[in-house]
Amino acid sequence: MTDKTVSLPEVPGHSGFIKNNLRNYGMLLSLLAIMLFFEIVTDGTLLQPLNLTNLVLQNSYIVIMALGMLLVIVTGHIDLSVGSVAGFVGAVAAVLMVRYHVSYPIAFVACLLVGAAIGAAQGYWVAYFGIPSFIVTLAGMLVFKGLALAVLQGQSVGPFPPTFQKLSSGFIPELFPSAGTLYPTSLAIGIVLAFVLVLATARSRAREQAHGIAVEPYAFFVVKSIALAGAVLYFTYLIASHRGLPNVLVIMTVLIALYGFVTRRTVIGRQIYAVGGNAKAAKLSGVKTERLTFFTFVNMGVLAALAGLVFAARLNTATPKAGLGFELDVIAACFIGGASAYGGVGRVGGAVVGAMIMGVMNNGMSILGIGIDYQQVIKGLVLLGAVCIDVYNQRR
Amino acid sequence: MTAMLEMRGVSKSFAGVQALRDVSFTVEAGQIHALVGENGAGKSTLMKVLSGVYPAGSYDGSIVFDGEERRFRDINDSEALGIIIIHQELALIPLMSIAENIFLSHPPSRFGVIDRNAVHRRTAELLAQVGLREPPDTLITDLGVGKQQLVEIAKALSKRVRLLILDEPTASLNEADSAALLERLLAFREQGIASILISHKLNEVARVADRITVLRDGRTVDSIDCRTERIEEDRIIRSMVDRDLAHRFPERKAEIGEPVMTVENWSVYHPLHTERQVIKNVDFTLRRGEVVGIAGLMGAGRTEFAMSLFGCAWGTNVSGKVRLDGREADLSSVPAAIDAGIAYVTEDRKQLGLILAADVRKNVTVASLRQVSERGVIDDVAELKAASDYRTRMRIRCSDVYQATGDLSGGNQQKVVLSKWLMTDPRVLLLDEPTRGIDVGAKYEIYSIINELAEAGRGVVVISSEMPELLGICDRICVMNDGAFVGEFAAHDATQEKIMRAIMRNVRMSGRGADERAARAGGGAP
Numbered sequence: 052m053t054d055k056t057v058s059l060p061e062v063p064g065h066s067g068f069i070k071n072n073l074r075n076y077g078m079l080l081s082l083l084a085i086m087l088f089f090e091i092v093t094d095g096t097l098l099q100p101l102n103l104t105n106l107v108l109q110n111s112y113i114v115i116m117a118l119g120m121l122l123v124i125v126t127g128h129i130d131l132s133v134g135s136v137a138g139f140v141g142a143v144a145a146v147l148m149v150r151y152h153v154s155y156p157i158a159f160v161a162c163l164l165v166g167a168a169i170g171a172a173q174g175y176w177v178a179y180f181g182i183p184s185f186i187v188t189l190a191g192m193l194v195f196k197g198l199a200l201a202v203l204q205g206q207s208v209g210p211f212p213p214t215f216q217k218l219s220s221g222f223i224p225e226l227f228p229s230a231g232t233l234y235p236t237s238l239a240i241g242i243v244l245a246f247v248l249v250l251a252t253a254r255s256r257a258r259e260q261a262h263g264i265a266v267e268p269y270a271f272f273v274v275k276s277i278a279l280a281g282a283v284l285y286f287t288y289l290i291a292s293h294r295g296l297p298n299v300l301v302i303m304t305v306l307i308a309l310y311g312f313v314t315r316r317t318v319i320g321r322q323i324y325a326v327g328g329n330a331k332a333a334k335l336s337g338v339k340t341e342r343l344t345f346f347t348f349v350n351m352g353v354l355a356a357l358a359g360l361v362f363a364a365r366l367n368t369a370t371p372k373a374g375l376g377f378e379l380d381v382i383a384a385c386f387i388g389g390a391s392a393y394g395g396v397g398r399v400g401g402a403v404v405g406a407m408i409m410g411v412m413n414n415g416m417s418i419l420g421i422g423i424d425y426q427q428v429i430k431g432l433v434l435l436g437a438v439c440i441d442v443y444n445q446r447r
Numbered sequence: 448m449t450a451m452l453e454m455r456g457v458s459k460s461f462a463g464v465q466a467l468r469d470v471s472f473t474v475e476a477g478q479i480h481a482l483v484g485e486n487g488a489g490k491s492t493l494m495k496v497l498s499g500v501y502p503a504g505s506y507d508g509s510i511v512f513d514g515e516e517r518r519f520r521d522i523n524d525s526e527a528l529g530i531i532i533i534h535q536e537l538a539l540i541p542l543m544s545i546a547e548n549i550f551l552s553h554p555p556s557r558f559g560v561i562d563r564n565a566v567h568r569r570t571a572e573l574l575a576q577v578g579l580r581e582p583p584d585t586l587i588t589d590l591g592v593g594k595q596q597l598v599e600i601a602k603a604l605s606k607r608v609r610l611l612i613l614d615e616p617t618a619s620l621n622e623a624d625s626a627a628l629l630e631r632l633l634a635f636r637e638q639g640i641a642s643i644l645i646s647h648k649l650n651e652v653a654r655v656a657d658r659i660t661v662l663r664d665g666r667t668v669d670s671i672d673c674r675t676e677r678i679e680e681d682r683i684i685r686s687m688v689d690r691d692l693a694h695r696f697p698e699r700k701a702e703i704g705e706p707v708m709t710v711e712n713w714s715v716y717h718p719l720h721t722e723r724q725v726i727k728n729v730d731f732t733l734r735r736g737e738v739v740g741i742a743g744l745m746g747a748g749r750t751e752f753a754m755s756l757f758g759c760a761w762g763t764n765v766s767g768k769v770r771l772d773g774r775e776a777d778l779s780s781v782p783a784a785i786d787a788g789i790a791y792v793t794e795d796r797k798q799l800g801l802i803l804a805a806d807v808r809k810n811v812t813v814a815s816l817r818q819v820s821e822r823g824v825i826d827d828v829a830e831l832k833a834a835s836d837y838r839t840r841m842r843i844r845c846s847d848v849y850q851a852t853g854d855l856s857g858g859n860q861q862k863v864v865l866s867k868w869l870m871t872d873p874r875v876l877l878l879d880e881p882t883r884g885i886d887v888g889a890k891y892e893i894y895s896i897i898n899e900l901a902e903a904g905r906g907v908v909v910i911s912s913e914m915p916e917l918l919g920i921c922d923r924i925c926v927m928n929d930g931a932f933v934g935e936f937a938a939h940d941a942t943q944e945k946i947m948r949a950i951m952r953n954v955r956m957s958g959r960g961a962d963e964r965a966a967r968a969g970g971g972a973p
Contacts, residue, residue, distance in 0.1 A: 325809070336781075395805070
């Protein structure tokens with residue numbers, strides 16, 4: 052195990068390593084290619100600070116839900132109700148805050164609890180009754196779409212109190228307001244984040260190497276670190292030159308980091324993958340498969356609720372049509388990101404990249420003035436293509 | 448009488464394992480020909496060759512039917528000639544009616560539209576022939592196994608059967624249903640329909656067979672004409688099991704200590720047919736450092752016994768007492784059983800034992816993640832060390848512990864499963880067919896591992912259908928049949944013949960009881 056190339060006896064060296072890891076980075080490269088393409092054909096509009104900020108705000112709720120959906124898909128299930136649940140929770144929030152003047156923090160927590168309860172209700176049937184999740188959540192989709200309509204009595208309810216709007220349209224407070232066109236606090240956070248990321252990967256690499264674990268070649272590691280830091284810094288620079296970091300981007304980043312950690316490093320994450328990989332074997336290994344499945348649905352409910360709140364805050368009104376079709380974008384994001392429809396396979400990073408691919412395509416095609424009709428055609432083909440490539444790669 | 452079927456010099460091998468060697472087998476018109484032998488003797492393989500499941504060209508030798516050499520490409524070719532096989536696992540669709548099942552592949556139709564009246568009428572005729580009094584539109588799922596078996600036979604009749612092959616038809620039937628089925632075979636003989644009967648129940652075989660052929664290790668070792676010779680059960684049993692021990696076993700020095708597990712009055716019911724008691728109030732003792740074998744036929748209840756002990760992973764209404772090291776153990780769930788110190792290595796490695804897409808490391812640690820984590824966070828260095836340790840200790844041959852278990856050979860997969868359970872540090876290991884589908888070299892390694900486990904003071908139970916294996920590695924052998932222990936031998940005292948005789952004696956006893964009961968039931972009817 053001290054030999055670094057032991058994991059690749061047949062193709063040693065850098066080219067072999069890159070070839071073996073192409074699958075992990077394939078979607079990321081696709082995202083970069085798609086961004087580059089739209090950057091060129093939109094004459095640089097895509098990466099303008101204003102547009103980039105908008106891109107983040109537009110896709111935040113998809114990314115948030117994709118984190119929960121990834122866990123559901125990894126256990127071998129699906130949740131079709133997330134769009135309706137998000138819309139319903141937005142409606143509940145509007146009714147609480149606008150009609151009954153409940154204070155923002157209380158309403159916020161109440162809405163997340165509603166989401167958890169919905170997830171628990173659906174997860175119960177799936178996990179303990181063995182009813183296919185497709186059917187349970189199809190029912191949930193109809194139920195909560197209808198309930199949203201009922202709660203709102205068919206009307207749009209708004210506007211929300213300004214403090215609640217800040218959830219989506221707010222930016223982090225600026226500590227040094229006099230610094231000209233750039234927002235220095237946001238920039239500083241970005242620089243620190245880039246530094247911490249590089250340091251953390253370097254430390255974990257050193258630790259693995261010290262324990263004789265096969266690690267990536269040094270040159271590859273350096274290139275990867277520079278690219279990572281560069282991307283974070285450039286992104287922060289663009290964001291900082293508009294209005295600074297949006298609040299919702301902070302929430303998103305924290306959630307992505309949290310779910311990335313849970314899936315890769317924790318016992319519960321490992322067990323979720325075990326359930327999806329082979330539920331019977333996992334059960335006979337002492338994994339509480341039902342409880343875990345139940346938990347993933349509760350988690351999904353909470354995240355759908357959070358997404359619903361973010362969306363409502365962004366529109367500044369709750370409409371009966373909110374959340375319509377979100378589930379399709381969320382599920383597509385997970386599958387484009389490499390999750391397997393059979394369960395047991397999928398990465399948080401993949402789902403996030405998948406959501407961004409969908410987001411960039413939506414945004415870029417809108418800038419180009421492509422109609423909503425052909426946008427859907429193209430998105431559908433991209434989804435099919437991504438999954439085909441994945442299946443082809445697995446067969447090889 | 449002339450030969451209807453003649454199989455000449457049939458040989459067949461799978462990936463280097465010779466399943467059939469130069470087998471010749473003849474069936475005359477209107478004959479009931481019984482085929483007996485141990486599990487894995489080659490009976491099912493021979494029948495699959497005959498029915499075209501293994502197409503012509505995939506085996507050596509020839510099949511002559513009605514005096515002409517036949518080369519079946521698939522099962523349709525053999526069915527066209529009236530050779531119909533009824534497998535042990537019935538091939539009926541549960542939510543379709545009897546009539547729909549019988550005419551599934553060849554419904555009487557006019558211009559492609561199914562003639563429902565004809566289906567109904569002909570089904571009624573067929574059911575009358577097999578003596579099943581049920582309306583043709585009854586759903587299969589509403590029938591018991593015995594009646595389902597009769598539906599299969601009616602289905603065979605609908606295809607104008609001339610040679611009926613039954614693979615252990617009575618294995619899952621009660622005594623009365625078995626008797627009824629055998630009566631049917633005798634009636635068919637009168638109509639000139641020949642049958643091949645694969646069965647472990649020598650009493651049934653003796654009752655209906657005109658000729659008995661014994662297969663062993665893929666060879667024909669004996670053939671008895673029942674009309675001219677007396678049927679000697681001892682002779683059949685001896686032919687079934689007599690063989691040289693083909694592979695050697697590691698030297699074993701047993702140091703047997705205090706009882707580590709005592710099971711009292713253990714009773715388990717079937718999870719679906721909840722009125723059926725599968726394990727019938729058995730007692731069992733296992734000592735430290737002891738390797739105990741459980742012998743028995745398929746369906747004897749061995750796997751069910753082991754899995755029910757492992758946190759009620761099989762069955763419902765489990766009752767009885769288990770003491771581990773003298774203290775009563777909580778075995779109400781799999782996690783509880785693991786905590787109590789029981790490990791179960793399944794017979795179905797791929798479906799129940801491993802996560803094939805996951806790597807060796809994750810499979811080794813999945814049952815003991817607590818050991819390599821702190822407050823729910825996995826220490827990946829500790830995990831890797833643990834997995835690498837087991838890789839070295841168990842000599843798992845893989846490129847590294849990040850290799851997917853699905854890419855490993857059967858023997859190495861089994862070592863991964865054993866590693867998983869060793870990591871939980873069990874007091875008692877229940878090994879269910881631990882060497883199934885593993886080549887001879889890897890078998891020896893597994894035997895050595897079993898020895899080491901016992902030497903470390905653990906109790907080991909080995910369930911195996913290979914009797915030489917049990918004789919080679921166990922200190923004591925318990926014989927199970929029909930959910931109860933029916934014999935026990937010390938290793939030095941046990942022989943394959945003794946074990947087989949213990950099983951057959953019990954099978955015959957339950958069979959005889961059935962006849963008496965059936966007779967009584969018949970006599971009592973108005």
